[in-house]
Each structure stands twice: as structure tokens, then as C-alpha cells.
Amino acid sequence: MNAERDTTRMVRSWLHTDEHESADRVLDAVLALLPATPQRRTGRPVWRTPGMNTLAKLAAAAAVVVLAVMAFDVMVPGGDVGGSAPASMSSSPPAATPQPTAPSTGGVNPLSADYTIGRQALDVDGVRFSFDVPTAGWEPYGSLHISKSTVGGQGAEAVLFWARFPDGVEADPCNGDLDDPRSHSSAADLAAVVATAAGTERVAGPSEATVGGRAAQHVVLTVREDLGCDPGYFYNWKAKEGGAFWQVTRVGYTMLIWIVETDRGLFFIGGITHPDGMPYLGQEIEQIVVSMRFE
Secondary structure, rough: HHHHHHHHHHHHOOOOOOOOOHHHHHHHHHHHHHOOOEEEOOOOOOOOOOOOOHHHHHHHHHHHHHHHHHHHHOOOOOOOOOOOOOHHHHOOOOOOOOOOOOOOOOOOOOOOOEEEEEEEEEEEEEEEEEEEOOOOOOOEEOOOEEEEEEOOOOOEEEEEEEEEEOOOOOOOEEEHHOOHHHHHHHHHHHHHHHHOOHHHHEEEEEEEEEEEEEEEEEEEEOOOOOOEEEOOOOOOOOOOOOOOOOOOOOOOOEEEEEEEEEEEEEEEEEEEEOOOOOOOHHHHHHHHHHEEEEO
16 A cells, blocks of 8 residues: 555645645546546546636545545455556456365264265275275275265165285185186286176276276176175175175176286276166266376
8 A cells, every 4th residue: 555655645745735736736646546447537527627726626636545545445455556457457357376275184084984085095905005085975994995875774885995916815806717827917817807707797898997007907897697706796805784884796786897007916996886876986986996096
């Protein structure tokens, strides 16, 4: 508000003069401070007449200063009188400047036992990675899997589990098709075995993919016969009750499989959705996997 103070001092000093010309200069100086708008045309205002005496002109100038300051305070809080036109009056708005956001610390909501939306980190069989939880409702079961319940009781309609292959600690391969030694050499070999597993119908793949910057294979299957092992058809683990629990994988369920090549060997990621679950659950599983980053 430096210009405001300067103008006020100028008006006060000129109030002590009887010169008609100085009063004119006060009005001209004050009017020059106002931005040109449709409401304030250039030229002599209608209220400024040749017959105005010096005191009237100075009083009018003081009133203009007060009105100008009030107008600028409304349009641009904290703006400087006499500066450039406020942003709201500019011919083009200034470009938005991205504001830095604090990274999410993740964690679990103590009121619901669900993950909070944001970045989470896990260590599974010595493979350390992080991922984004896109929506509320995903519940962790240790480092073994995450699941989500959307319909009815506590049973989950979607699960996403992960384990090393072939030596997971909490989850072990249990499908007989995975015992073929040829499936242990590369992600492509294991994906080929998974894509032809007994009791499944291949929907898509095997296809090359990238997970967290690592080479991977992707396969999508539908369960047609209950020939796998529970809870995860290809992997078995000690199922738990309570919360959004997952205990069986039955006929009609959809399985989304990613096999990733990591520094500690092959890493098996399995997403399964219930046929009664919402279609978006499969999309959320894909979002989570796409967001994964390996350390």
C-alpha cells in the first residue's frame, strides 16, 4: 500500500495551498491511479466543472482516494494501489502454478482396519515394493494379500495376493500344473503353464507387460471347474475369518495374473474377483498393480 500512503501525503500537502492549478493536479494524479474501465472513462468527469473551487476539488480528490482503496481491497485483497490491474481484470488469467503436495504416509484406518487411500509399502518374501490404494475399502491381511468387500456380509468380492515363486513363505504354489520344472525358468514359461491350467478358460494373454519397471507376463482366466486349490486356486495360504476375508475361489471367478521378474526371482501376483462383484473391482486391481514400484 505504498502508493496509497504517497497519494495521501500528496493530498494533505496540497490541502494547504490556495492555488487553483494545484487542486487540478491533485484530481489528475488521483484519477490516474484508477484503472481504465467501462465505468471510468478517460477525460473530464461530469462532476468536475470549471466552476469548482479549490476546496471542492481537493475534497473530491480525497473522496476518490478513499473509494479507490476500498475498490482495490475488494477486488484484490492486499493489492497495491497504483500497481498493475488486478488479476480479475486482466485480459488473460495467469497460468496456474502446481502446488507441491505432501506424500501420503499410508497406514491403516484404526476405525475400520482398511488401508487409507494413498501409498502403501510391503515386504513380501524379501521383495520390497509400494503401491497406491485408489479407493476406500481395501483391507490388508498382513503382507499376504489385500481384499475388498462391497456386497452383503464380510466376505470379500475381490482379493489381490502376492508371493515369490516357487518358494513363498506365507503362500505356497499348490496347483499341480505349477510343479512342471519348465515353468521355473522365466516369467514367459510360467505364464504359458498358467494360461493352460486345468479347470480354467483363457480370456487374455499370455502377453508381455511391465510392472514397476520390471518385465512381466500377464494372463486373464475364468474358472470353469473347481480343480485348483483354495483360497487362491494357484496358491494356498491359511485363510482367516473376519473383515473382508477370502476363503475360496469357485467356478465363475475371474483371475488376473501377473508374473514379474525381480532381483529375487519370479514374483507371482494374483487378483481374483467374485462374479457378483462390481466390474470396477477388476479395474481397481489393475490400478493397484500398475502403481507398483519395486525397490
